[in-house]
Amino acid sequence: MSGQRPVLVVDDEPLILRGLTASLTAAGYTVVTAVTGGGALEAAALRQPAAVVLDLRLPDMDGVEVCRRLREWSEVPVIVVSAIASEAQKIAALDAGADDYVTKPYSVGELLARLRAALRRASETTAGGEVRFGDVVVDLALGHVHRDGALVHLTPLEFDLLAALARHPGKVLTHSILLRTVWGLAYQGETHYLRVYMARLRRKLEPDPSRPRHLLTQSGVGYRLVPDDTPAG
Amino acid sequence: MPGYDRAMPRPSPPTPAAEPGAPGGDGRLATILAAVKLLEADAPLDARLEALIALVARTHPSAAAGIVGDGRRHHDPGAGDATLVAAAEAAAVTAARTGTTRRARHGDWTVLAAPLRCRDRVDGALWVADRAAEVDEWLVTELAGRAAPAVATELQRVEQLEQAEALHRSDALKTTLLHGVTHELLSPLAGIANAAEALGVIQDHDERRELARAITAETQRLERVVSNLLDLSRLEGGVLQARMDWCTPEELIGAGLQAAGAILDGVPVTTEVPDDPPLLRADPVLSERILVNLLNNAVRHGTPPIHVAARREGDEVAVSVMDDGPGVHPDVLPSVFEPFIHREGVGLGLGLPLCRRLAEAQGARLEHRAGDLAGACFTLVFPLPAPPAQAT
Numbered sequence: 191m192s193g194q195r196p197v198l199v200v201d202d203e204p205l206i207l208r209g210l211t212a213s214l215t216a217a218g219y220t221v222v223t224a225v226t227g228g229g230a231l232e233a234a235a236l237r238q239p240a241a242v243v244l245d246l247r248l249p250d251m252d253g254v255e256v257c258r259r260l261r262e263w264s265e266v267p268v269i270v271v272s273a274i275a276s277e278a279q280k281i282a283a284l285d286a287g288a289d290d291y292v293t294k295p296y297s298v299g300e301l302l303a304r305l306r307a308a309l310r311r312a313s314e315t316t317a318g319g320e321v322r323f324g325d326v327v328v329d330l331a332l333g334h335v336h337r338d339g340a341l342v343h344l345t346p347l348e349f350d351l352l353a354a355l356a357r358h359p360g361k362v363l364t365h366s367i368l369l370r371t372v373w374g375l376a377y378q379g380e381t382h383y384l385r386v387y388m389a390r391l392r393r394k395l396e397p398d399p400s401r402p403r404h405l406l407t408q409s410g411v412g413y414r415l416v417p418d419d420t421p422a423g
Numbered sequence: 424m425p426g427y428d429r430a431m432p433r434p435s436p437p438t439p440a441a442e443p444g445a446p447g448g449d450g451r452l453a454t455i456l457a458a459v460k461l462l463e464a465d466a467p468l469d470a471r472l473e474a475l476i477a478l479v480a481r482t483h484p485s486a487a488a489g490i491v492g493d494g495r496r497h498h499d500p501g502a503g504d505a506t507l508v509a510a511a512e513a514a515a516v517t518a519a520r521t522g523t524t525r526r527a528r529h530g531d532w533t534v535l536a537a538p539l540r541c542r543d544r545v546d547g548a549l550w551v552a553d554r555a556a557e558v559d560e561w562l563v564t565e566l567a568g569r570a571a572p573a574v575a576t577e578l579q580r581v582e583q584l585e586q587a588e589a590l591h592r593s594d595a596l597k598t599t600l601l602h603g604v605t606h607e608l609l610s611p612l613a614g615i616a617n618a619a620e621a622l623g624v625i626q627d628h629d630e631r632r633e634l635a636r637a638i639t640a641e642t643q644r645l646e647r648v649v650s651n652l653l654d655l656s657r658l659e660g661g662v663l664q665a666r667m668d669w670c671t672p673e674e675l676i677g678a679g680l681q682a683a684g685a686i687l688d689g690v691p692v693t694t695e696v697p698d699d700p701p702l703l704r705a706d707p708v709l710s711e712r713i714l715v716n717l718l719n720n721a722v723r724h725g726t727p728p729i730h731v732a733a734r735r736e737g738d739e740v741a742v743s744v745m746d747d748g749p750g751v752h753p754d755v756l757p758s759v760f761e762p763f764i765h766r767e768g769v770g771l772g773l774g775l776p777l778c779r780r781l782a783e784a785q786g787a788r789l790e791h792r793a794g795d796l797a798g799a800c801f802t803l804v805f806p807l808p809a810p811p812a813q814a815t
Contacts, residue, residue: 277666277708295646297639297685382669382702382811389671389700400673400680400694400733407678410666410708 196220197305198239200230200256201271202249210243213298219305227251231259234266241308243301244288245271246279254282261287267308271296277410284364284412291362291411307360321356323404323417326395328356335395342394347372351387352395355405355415364412388413451562454482458569468577475570479551482562486554491515492539492547492574507532511550518548524564533558537567541575607648607773611641643685647719651773654712658780665785669811670707671700672733672740678707679714680731686719687729695732703740703805706785710803713781713789716774717744717801724748725798732795735807743802745794756791775801 197219199210204225211221222237224230227248234242242260246253257268270283270291280291289311290304321328325338330353335342344352350372355363368384369377377383388407392399406414461474472490479488491512510529518525518536522545527534535558536550549567551558618634618641625631657663673696680692714731721729725746733742751759760779775789778801782789787805794800 295642297643380811385669385671385674385702389673392673398694400676400696400731401692402677406681407674407707409678409682409711410668410706 194220195240196222196237198222198224198230198233198237198242200224200227200242200248200253201245202226202247203245206245210298210301213302214305217302225249227253227256230256234260234264239266240312241267241269241305243269243271243305246276246283247273254279254286257283257286257288265312267312269301269304269308280411281364281366284362285367289361311358311360321359321415321417323359323415324395324397326404328352330356337395344391344394348387348391348394351384352391352415355413359415359417362408362412362414368412384413450482451559451565454478454562455565455569458566462569462573468573471573472570475549475566479549479563479566482559486558487511487552488550489515490539490547490549490570491519507534507552510534511536511552515548515550518550519545524560535560535563537564539567539571539574541571544575546571546574546578608645611645611648614638614641615645648773651716651777654781655773655777658777658784663784665706665709667704667706667785669702670705670710671702672696672742672805673700675705675707675710675714675742676731676733678711679718682711683715683718686715686722690722691728692718693728693730695730695734697733697735701735701740701807702810704785704808705787705805709781709785710787713778713803714742714744716778717803720774720801721746721748721799728796730794730796736804738807740805740807741802742805743792743794743800745796745800746798747796748798750798751791759791760789 197214199207199214199221200223201207201210202225207223207225211223214221222233222239224233225248227250230242230244230248233239244253244256248256253270253272257270260266260268267290268288270280270288271294272280272283272291273294280293283291289308292301292304319330321330326342327336329335333349333353335344335349335352351368354368354371363371365381365384366378369380372387373380373383388405389399392402392405396402396405404416406416408414457478458475461478462471464471464474466474476488476490480486487507489508489511507529510527510532511534514525514527514534515536518538522538522540524538525534525536525548527536529552532552532554534550534552536548537560538545539547539549549563549570551563615638618637622631622634625634654663673694676694676696680687680694718729718731721744725748728747730745731743732745733740759775761776779789782803787803790802790804792800792802
């Protein structure tokens with residue numbers, strides 16, 4: 191597959207690089223690797239990867255900083271790998287432009303699922319179009335939502351929240367990004383608005399609001415809208 | 424720590440033991456010698472300091488004296504003018520804080536406060552107030568210097584005792600912890616080592632796949648034990664602190680079930696939440712961790728189906744995880760939440776004690792209850808706060 195754009199894997203742990211390279215190659219991807227943040231930025235520029243799997247702990251610079259610099263010139267999907275119990279770091283990486291995260295220790299299956307979702311997202315354009323999940327169709331241009339063919343009545347704020355998530359299917363949006371987008375800058379700390387509106391959206395669009403399949407909670411971080419065939423995480 | 428704040432006013436009865444002296448000459452020397460003798464006496468620190476104050480007060484005509492230390496200030500009601508004592512103690516606190524001698528005036532009183540300095544530490548200050556004459560600064564400073572080692576030695580002794588006790592407690596804790604977790608770490612490790620060795624000799628493709636799967640499963644078990652241990656040590660060290668946020672119980676349940684997806688793996692789960700979700704204050708990450716642990720216990724030790732319910736109970740919300748298994752054995756029940764008690768063959772291990780502490784860290788509690796189903800029922804109870812202002 192010489193014409194295929196590779197996946198760039200950044201980690202300073204040789205054993206992890208070896209294992210991931212083997213697993214990703216077995217799954218049909220071409221892999222390039224980097225062991226430092228500087229090396230990652232260089233490889234991203236030279237090899238034009240289709241996606242980046244980026245460990246946030248690197249010897250030479252903060253992974254969040256790598257995200258930020260990468261975003262200055264590239265829209266490549268970035269999945270960050272972070273240690274357990276480091277929600278603040280995940281939030282910082284997502285706010286710096288990362289698309290998704292997995293928490294160490296993660297299974298290769300989980301990473302592959304995230305990678306597939308990120309690559310598909312990058313190849314699709316949803317702006318102004320339709321987003322489907324379950325029996326729900328969101329028409330972003332007309333501002334309509336249908337469930338099972340029937341029009342669902344959403345208040346303007348409910349629709350804005352759904353639309354913010356639907357414009358980036360699969361991508362984790364932090365609490366502060368959602369509050370800023372839907373309610374405005376002054377509302378960044380007011381997470382209870384999000385909780386209440388999310389509960390209302392789930393009651394209107396999910397079969398079981400306590401076991402959502404599409405409007406998913408990322409505890410302590412934010413929310414994501416997951417279309418049907420993307421595994422939950 | 425003993426309080427040694429004392430204020431002793433004039434008049435005090437003259438004692439032949441100490442030579443009361445006007446400032447200067449032999450009177451000073453006699454006072455210092457008497458002070459040294461008092462401070463070296465075989466008596467509790469408080470008694471020695473009281474004797475010293477009485478002595479100091481006698482060295483000045485119409486004087487009052489006192490000592491402050493350890494941040495506490497209270498004085499004898501018989502200390503005469505309360506405003507004088509307050510002013511003198513304020514000067515003494517400043518002297519103790521800055522480590523320098525302070526002078527103050529209160530009406531026609533002159534106050535002098537000298538820090539109790541011993542090597543590199545200051546443990547309070549000695550103050551003297553006099554109305555009739557200037558306070559003898561040299562003498563007060565000298566006496567403070569004599570009193571300081573006695574105070575410092577006593578404080579260091581108390582501090583060392585406290586440190587020794589804390590060390591002893593944490594040592595005992597570590598020992599029981601080590602006993603408790605060794606088994607939980609060793610058995611998956613042994614499984615991984617065996618499977619890896621077998622991979623080196625077995626040729627059959629299907630068997631090799633099976634071994635690789637076993638290694639993955641045991642690694643996940645190990646990860647759970649290690650992440651619980653990590654949480655516990657972070658709780659112990661005060662590193663793990665709850666990040667409280669507004670939450671709905673249905674979202675906590677949803678996130679817990681989602682995170683426990685691999686553990687549940689097809690086990691039937693039913694849920695029950697109030698139609699009108701109440702807003703509560705919780706740390707969503709810690710709550711998710713608790714629910715994953717409870718669900719893991721229900722899968723490993725209980726029998727399906729698993730039922731997860733959130734119910735409003737007065738001014739609280741109860742989130743319960745219950746199963747249809749044999750339940751917790753009555754013999755084991757009293758100790759399930761006790762930290763680090765290793766239950767041979769039961770294997771609940773660290774999960775429940777950790778969960779209880781994670782609950783307490785966010786102002787909630789974890790209880791064992793009689794549930795709707797036959798088996799175990801563990802309930803996370805959150806207090807319901809006054810609701811926040813609503814978005815419109």
